[in-house]
Each structure stands twice: as structure tokens, then as C-alpha cells.
């Protein structure tokens with residue numbers, strides 16, 4: 001949009017009648033472009049906008065996770081979660097005291113448009129808090145280290161160039177805090193306060209044009225999250241806040257404490273929360289690129305762990321390849337896996353546990369660590385028959401693991417599946433006997449080995465593929481600890497923001513790139529209305 005509300009309020013029929021023919025043509029083109037953009041925005045929804053269906057679908061929520069059951073090992077996890085549910089309610093009360101949202105220190109953008117000054121009143125309004133404005137609690141005066149002036153360069157009405165030296169009046173200003181990054185040569189971290197002063201200029205045609213910080217229009221997926229240049233928290237400070245929250249796992253009050261004690265910056269919990277959400281909105285378009293990387297990978301590790309969203313049980317999913325780590329928080333598991341990988345979109349190998357939603361994929365391998373764990377569990381059963389079956393399974397798997405590891409170093413003359421053909425057959429017979437065992441876990445393991453046997457023993461033909469799903473489990477571990485500290489997310493928006501930021505951070509890390517410098521660039525670009533820069537390439 002070229003014409004601001006401020007511009008439109010000045011334009012009337014009389015003003016247009018007084019314009020030259022060229023100026024009227026220029027204005028018509030501007031109006032036409034603005035009108036088209038406004039119409040498009042009005043008609044925009046996820047069905048016809050650039051918003052990919054994939055970014056909507058994975059979160060498309062059913063009421064509660066109910067129709068799918070997860071297998072044993074993660075149920076323990078959800079029990080642990082239930083225990084913290086009580087504390088969860090407490091934390092909801094503690095984390096976002098509503099009266100904190102508007103403390104003075106985040107003297108951030110009034111969201112109402114600035115009204116044009118009276119014609120006669122040419123003296124600039126003093127920047128910052130206006131006399132008589134409502135005060136909140138403590139105030140922090142941060143000295144201004146540098147100034148940046150923003151002048152309009154063209155008249156919004158007639159397109160005539162504007163000389164910033166002439167008829168130029170400051171009409172508003174705000175401060176933005178950014179960081180000087182430390183590195184291996186210049187250690188430390190510094191805070192810089194930049195005062196951005198915005199000017200308005202009166203053109204010969206009589207129109208007053210204002211330079212204004214950019215505010216991005218509301219986003220369909222995250223309607224409550226503003227993306228704007230008018231911020232006290234600059235992009236690098238926002239990246240630090242995301243780092244403290246996501247990597248250092250600090251709660252928002254702890255982040256406030258850290259910033260106050262170490263950087264001398266007083267921010268409210270509400271401002272910190274908003275900075276994290278704005279960073280998430282800035283990063284959201286990267287989901288396309290991440291999803292594409294997932295679909296193009298040769299080998300994908302998938303895993304999921306319980307997650308709480310405002311007390312509801314959801315799942316945090318992770319998809320890990322050699323170059324990308326992507327998270328989603330979703331309720332119904334088949335739906336998520338279908339949305340991300342379904343319809344034959346994924347052609348590579350899929351490494352997973354035995355959860356049945358994965359069974360639709362043909363090129364599938366199983367995590368043997370889970371099987372070994374189950375077998376070891378049976379060896380401790382009180383039932384002798386189960387104990388013996390557990391031991392047999394354990395010995396068999398261990399001998400195959402040794403053979404697979406050998407085959408990676410010295411490839412055998414013929415496939416391991418041929419070499420071990422007879423042993424696999426006789427093990428299957430043992431499973432046939434046990435599949436009607438009265439001991440539940442024995443029966444379950446035997447049935448699993450029979451039903452998913454082809455997949456489990458696929459690795460005998462392809463010993464270079466991994467034996468375990470450690471990559472995915474490792475990728476989840478950090479976030480499981482964060483979940484225990486933070487008790488999950490509180491809203492659907494919060495979950496989406498969590499997932500995209502975690503994905504960007506971990507993808508940068510797996511590519512050996514600094515997530516924070518990259519996130520800073522993403523926030524800067526998106527606040528200014530540009531595309532997010534592509535994810536940094538792997539640093540070899």
C-alpha cells in the first residue's frame with residue numbers, strides 16, 4: 001500500500017481538481033494499485049492465497065487425541081505429563097501477569113495511526129512519551145547512542161520528489177535496541193539504542209507526506225501477531241530473546257531478569273512474549289522450504305512425543321534428515337503424517353518406531369533399539385516361557401547387529417538376508433508359537449515381529465541404513481526438557497510459533513550455522529516487507 005491513512009485523509013475532490021494532468025495520472029495509478037492490493041487482501045484465505053495448504057493442515061486440529069493409541073514406551077511419558085498438569089495451571093497464572101503487558105519500558109508503538117498535526121502547528125512533537133500520557137510503574141531511560149532520520153522521498157499525491165531539507169518536520173520518533181555481536185576476536189556483547197525519527201514534508205501541491213516505519217498487514221495464520229519496524233526490541237535483541245527461551249530454556253520472567261541484570265535492559269514479560277511471537281511470524285514462510293527439504297531427503301527419521309497445549313494432549317513430531325530438522329505440533333497423528341508425507345509425496349527411506357501410522361510407507365525401516373529394549377524387558381519377566389523368548393530375541397538381534405556392523409566395514413559376498421535366511425525362518429517359527437501367549441508383552445512382541453518382520457529385517461539387505469532412530473530421539477530430547485519446564489504451549493498460535501522457531505534453530509544447528517544471526521536477518525527482512533532469506537546452506 002502506497003497511500004497511508006494519513007495520506008487518504010488529506011485527499012479530497014478539491015485537492016484532485018487542483019492537480020496537474022500528470023499528477024492526476026500518477027495518482028490514478030497509485031490508487032489503482034492500492035485498490036487491487038486491498039481487494040486481494042479482502043478476498044484472501046488459505047484456499048486461494050500463497051499460504052500453502054501444508055502449513056495449515058498439520059495443525060488442523062481435532063478436539064482431542066483419541067482415536068489413535070501410541071505404543072507403550074511413550075505412554076510412560078504422557079503419565080509423567082499428567083503429573084505436571086496441576087503445576088501447569090499454576091504456571092499459567094504466573095507466567096503472564098496481564099498488568100505487565102504495558103509497562104513503560106516497552107514504549108512500543110501505539111498501534112493507532114498518528115494523526116496529522118494541525119496545519120498551523122509546525123513545531124515538531126517531542127519524540128517519546130507525550131506529556132500527560134499515562135505512566136506505568138518504573139521507567140527506564142536508555143541513553144540514545146545514534147540517530148537515524150527517515151524522510152519521505154516523494155509526494156504521495158503527485159509523486160514529485162521531495163527535498164528533505166525543505167519543509168521537513170519531525171512528527172514522531174521511537175527507540176530501537178539492537179545488539180553488537182561478540183565473536184571469537186571481539187568478545188562481548190553491547191547494546192545500542194538507535195532513535196529513529198520520522199519526518200513529514202509538505203509538497204508544492206499542498207499534500208503532506210510522511211515517512212513511516214513499515215507495519216506488515218495482518219497474517220491469516222497468526223492474526224494476533226504484529227510484524228512491524230516500530231519496535232523497541234530490534235531484530236538482534238529479538239534473536240537473543242528467542243535464544244534464551246528456546247536454547248537456554250529460560251521462562252519469560254527469567255529472560256526479563258537476565259536482560260535486566262546483564263544488559264541493563266528493562267522489558268516487560270509481555271514485550272518478551274511479543275518479541276518471540278513476532279520472530280515466529282517472521283520465520284513462518286520458511287516452513288515451505290523446510291517441508292520441501294523433508295520431502296526431498298533420502299532418509300528421514302521420524303519420532304513423536306506427547307506435548308501439552310493448554311492442557312490438551314497433543315504430539316510434538318520431529319522429522320530429521322541429514323540437512324533439516326522440522327517440528328510440528330498436532331493432534332491426530334495419521335492426519336499429520338498424511339499432510340506432511342502422504343500421497344506418495346515422500347520417496348525416501350523412513351526410519352521410525354512401530355507406530356502403525358507409519359505402515360503406509362513402503363520404504364520403511366525400524367528402530368532396533370526399541371526391539372532390543374522390549375526383548376530385554378521380557379528377559380526380566382516372571383513367566384519362564386516369556387523369559388526364554390525374550391532371551392532368544394535378544395541373542396538373535398545382537399548377532400544380527402554384529403553382522404550388520406561387520407557388513408558395513410567388509411561387505412559380504414551375498415546379502416545378509418541370504419546368509420541369515422534359515423535363522424530368520426526359525427525365529428519366525430518361535431514368534432508363531434508365542435503369538436498366542438497369555439503373557440501380554442510376549443504376545444505383543446511376537447505379533448509385532450511377525451506383522452512388521454519384512455520391514456524389521458529390511459536392513460539385512462541394506463546394512464548401510466541406520467539401526468536406530470537415535471537421530472530423531474536426540475532431536476526431541478532438548479524440547480522434552482523444555483516442555484517439562486514450560487508445561488508446553490498455551491494456544492494454537494503459540495504451538496505453531498514454537499514449531500517453526502524450533503525447526504529453524506535446529507536446521508541451522510545441523511548445518512553448523514549460527515541460528516541467531518540468521519534469525520536476525522529473517523526478522524529484519526520480514527519487518528520491512530521482504531521475503532525471508534533462504535535457510536543458510538550447510539557449512540562443510
Ligand SMILES: [Zn+2]
Nearest residue numbers: 155158203205
Ligand atoms: Zn505533491
